[in-house]
């Protein structure tokens with residue numbers, strides 16, 4: 001396994017629509033393991049392949065119940081509403097409140113190419129939605145109603161603002177003082 005290099009806001013790969021994985025090969029299985037290791041090394045709770053520069057539909061999530069690897073994840077259903085703070089490993093030091101489904105069902109393939117179905121509530125549901133968004137080039141800053149830079153007071157910014165001072169570059173994710181984690 002290997003810790004991969006993260007891509008940060010401003011890298012075009014984060015805005016691309018990732019392509020479906022045609023076949024779950026050894027390369028894909030290894031990439032998922034490397035993504036898992038990268039997520040743990042960064043103290044994240046989720047990671048999507050575009051965040052390591054790979055525009056393919058792969059995500060890993062671990063909100064404390066063990067790692068889940070998903071190939072070609074699809075949001076099958078969502079219900080309820082939950083508003084909470086999020087961060088992103090690709091947008092360090094910035095957090096914002098994002099409305100998400102409170103409960104989701106996601107289908108996809110596991111690292112061996114077998115169909116799986118994952119149900120999640122709370123942080124798990126949030127992480128799954130955040131990661132799937134990454135595969136469509138969507139960042140949490142596009143959806144956040146307010147953004148906070150670590151160490152600063154809250155300030156409301158236009159949703160979707162990027163590149164500007166408000167949602168610009170940054171420092172890190174999850175862990176310690178941060179609220180919810182990345183993805």
Ligand code: NI
Nearest residue numbers: 088089182183
């Ligand atoms: Ni993220």
